[in-house]
Amino acid sequence: MSRRTDRPKGMRARRGRNGAVTYYLLCKDGSKLVLGQNFELARAQWVQEQQSRVALIRPATALELLHGIEQCSLPLASRQAAARRRSEIDTLRAFFTEHGDPKLEEITGEDVFLRWYGNAVRPGQPDSAIRMFRLV
Known part of the structure; x- marks a missing residue:
């Protein structure tokens, strides 16, 4: 499967035995956060996850x-x-x-x-x- 250029950084895809593609986010600790099989919804979940990570850091400058x-x-x-x-x-x-x-x-x-x-x-x-x- 070729890499999609519109896939955000850290988003991975895996094709299952049934042929369905599942998207997930690879976390820093090595765990995987499953984002689902719909690419558009997976992108939206990716944005939410990134926003929550930024909110935890609480940028001050x-x-x-x-x-x-x-x-x-x-x-x-x-x-x-x-x-x-x-x-x-x-x-x-x-x-x-x-x-x-x-x-x-x-x-x-x-x-x-x-x-x-x-x-x-x-x-x-x-x-x-x-x-x-x-x-x-």
């Missing part, structure tokens, strides 16, 4: 939250969309790193980000990066 967003994100089907997401996250990572990885309570608004974005030579408008900033 902007960079920790960005890592949590990356951890919970499903793979994108389009290379262009994946590249755009990577660019957005890299832009935000550069901004928050330059500003000392602020605590979440210290992030007040997007005006500082827009000034920072405008002062640097960057291609295009900050539309997609500002949408990602608003998520943070």
